[in-house]
Amino acid sequence: CxxxxxxxxxxxxxxxxxxxxxxxxxxxxxxxxxxxxxxxxxxxxxxxxxxxxxxxxxxxxxxxxxxxxxxxxxxxxxxxxxxxxxxxxxxxxxxxxxxxxxxxxxxxxxxxxxxxxxxxxxxKTPTALVRPMHIPETGTYVLSDNLKLKVETEECGDRYEPSRTADCASLDASDIKFPLTLRHIQPGDRFVPFGMTGTKLLSDYLTDRKKNIFEKRAQLVLTDAQQRILWLVGERTDNRFRITPHTQQVLRLTLQ
Incomplete structure (x- = not known):
């Protein structure tokens, strides 16, 4: 109507x-x-x-x-x-x-x-590293507002004690060539986990460590001039660069 x-x-x-x-x-x-x-x-x-x-x-x-x-x-x-x-x-x-x-x-x-x-x-969290960081020499490098990486060398005496903390790595400096590169992990990355002899995919290692997808995405590695992985940052060093009785100089890496 x-x-x-x-x-x-x-x-x-x-x-x-x-x-x-x-x-x-x-x-x-x-x-x-x-x-x-x-x-x-x-x-x-x-x-x-x-x-x-x-x-x-x-x-x-x-x-x-x-x-x-x-x-x-x-x-x-x-x-x-x-x-x-x-x-x-x-x-x-x-x-x-x-x-x-x-x-x-x-x-x-x-x-x-x-x-x-x-x-x-x-x-949502900002990534610690927007792009790969090249480290040409020893020194302290700013990764973000609250994170730095200190790279230094020190003599390795008979009583030298490598760091056992997750945020610090001590490596034999004799075979490590600068520049170093700090970057996120990439598909196909491999390293020799400390204490082992064979290589392992980083993705498999992180899965074995029960890391979730966000932790894997945020994971950093440090490589040398030959693109060899020295340190799965905060997790484990590469066994090829371990401290031995023959080590004379140590490359010490510390997250601060």
Whole structure:
């Protein structure tokens, strides 16, 4: 009817329109309104995640997540406050069955990676090294605002004790040629882990060490002029440059 009386009457909205009006709010709001777990939202989250410390990522167990009454709802509870959109969360939920290990999805503030049977969630962090750094001689080199690399040589006497800390490496300097290069790992990189005789792919070594995809991406190596890996930084030195009874001069590398 087009009469004035009828056209001034409020139009009744369908249930679907009412949900849309739900103000264009994120899908999470609607899920909270209709899902029976909404009165205790933290319990499912705790059932599928590992406790998070200050400097560690949040680990979500995919098998445990899929056992929950509403995995998609739980994903929204975890990811929506960290900037992920409803479309991204739906994409992540759909991908749980295909397990695309190595895939990374980012929000404005966080990154989420598929890593075997887990989802790894962490805040976006700047890389320690934007591009390879060439080190022509001994000295102290600034890697970032809060990280430096000190390169020095020292005499190796009978009582010399190599450093045993992860942020320091002591190498036999006799066969090391400058310039050195500090860079991120690359596909196909190999080294001889300290204490071993054969070479090993860095990717395999880091997998054996249970490093996640973000840790692998951030891993640095130090090479010499012949592109031989001297140090898997913070992890392990190359056995070819170990200190021996015949060592006369030591190349000492320290992260500060």
């Amino acid at each position: 087009t009469c004035l009386k009828c056209t001034n009457q409020p139009v009744e909205k369908s249930p679907n329109q009412a949900v849309e009006k739900c103000t264009n709010q994120p899908l999470l709001v609607h899920l909270r309104q209709v899902h029976p777990l909404s009165n205790c939202p933290n319990q499912p989250v705790e059932n599928c995640t590992t406790p998070q410390t200050q400097n560690s990522p949040l680990i979500i167990s995919v098998p445990r997540l899929k056992q929950l009454p509403s995995p998609e709802y739980t994903l929204h509870e975890i990811l929506s406050p960290r900037g992920f959109t409803s479309a991204q969360i739906e994409q992540i939920y759909i991908s749980l069955d295909t397990n695309p290990t190595g895939k990374i999805i980012t929000s404005c503030s966080h990154e989420l990676a598929f890593d075997r049977s887990t989802l790894i969630l962490q805040p």
